[in-house]
């Protein structure tokens with residue numbers, strides 16, 4: 637920690653989410669990328685050769701020179717961001733946590749594990765205290781495993797959290813998910829151009845379960861999921877970044893549209909969460925125009941960390957309906973993971989590291 641920053645390792649550094657981690661961590665005030673891990677395909681090469689960089693510009697020059705290591709080798713950084721597929725994550729992530737690492741994962745393997753916080757800092761920042769139980773039951777003194785949400789659940793959770801005060805009874809979601817959500821190289825172009833694919837493997841089940849865990853309550857021992865029913869249908873569309881969802885919701889109370897919009901506009905994380913380096917000033921931003929939110933125009937609101945919402949209107953079936961949009965590799969993956977690590981640092985869960 638020569639410059640006072642906490643060394644960070646990225647697992648799956650060459651993929652869609654791994655690249656986003658590297659981009660977002662450039663010049664991060666607390667964390668510095670020191671180690672990169674990926675498969676045999678990339679190991680042994682400098683990052684600039686190993687990664688087919690798909691974001692704007694190129695990788696930061698210092699990181700571009702780091703040699704990618706083979707996954708499974710020793711990790712020395714205390715903080716580990718994982719952008720691995722589930723199959724590669726499942727054994728390794730708890731192993732690293734048992735070795736004392738703070739592991740912030742984007743993989744789905746442990747999202748629904750009872751002692752793993754599924755954190756979306758503005759919505760359920762208090763769930764971070766579940767780590768005390770995780771450490772006690774697993775015998776981990778400095779290590780921890782925390783997950784962040786599926787990228788499609790993100791805009792749903794962000795917009796339903798402010799509506800909990802009205803009693804959320806039933807929810808129906810239809811998604812239009814960007815191709816970067818399938819990783820790199822993802823869906824073949826001949827399947828994707830001029831097309832919509834009405835199937836995204838596993839995402840409907842994840843939306844119907846992870847959403848309720850994130851919106852649930854923590855009593856100091858365990859998380860009780862929100863008592864609401866959700867039905868989801870997921871599609872893949874030829875958009876590069878940004879998952880758009882259409883949400884229909886039934887509420888116990890009958891708030892006016894103005895009250896719902898007020899709830900979104902006033903929604904904030906705790907002051908502690910709001911002060912984290914990656915937190916957007918406004919987590920939920922309502923767009924007035926009749927034809928918004930749109931992925932290309934609105935995914936970078938709040939540096940990609942805000943959820944854009946629009947077209948609130950009456951629904952003849954459930955009462956209310958609207959569209960919401962989140963950037964899938966920023967708010968839906970790397971950006972949220974970094975924000976979660978910032979929260980852990982603030983709360984003192986990262987051994988011998990206290991941020992300024």
Ligand SMILES: NC(=O)c1ccc[n+]([C@@H]2O[C@H](COP(=O)([O-])OP(=O)(O)OC[C@H]3O[C@@H](n4cnc5c(N)ncnc54)[C@H](OP(=O)(O)O)[C@@H]3O)[C@@H](O)[C@H]2O)c1
Pocket residue numbers: 647648649650651652653654673674675676677678679707718719720721722724742743744785786787816817818819820821964965968969
């Ligand atoms: N894309 C999104 O919007 C998004 C959002 C939320 C969560 N997630 C989750 O985040 C994770 C990463 O997604 P992604 O979209 O970035 O995937 P991706 O583009 O396919 O990247 C996968 C990364 O993992 C590495 N990898 C794959 N198999 C490996 C193995 N057996 N051993 C070691 N390294 C291996 C790859 O390395 P090589 O390049 O060397 O093969 C690459 O760096 C997944 O669990 C995904 O479900 C993705």
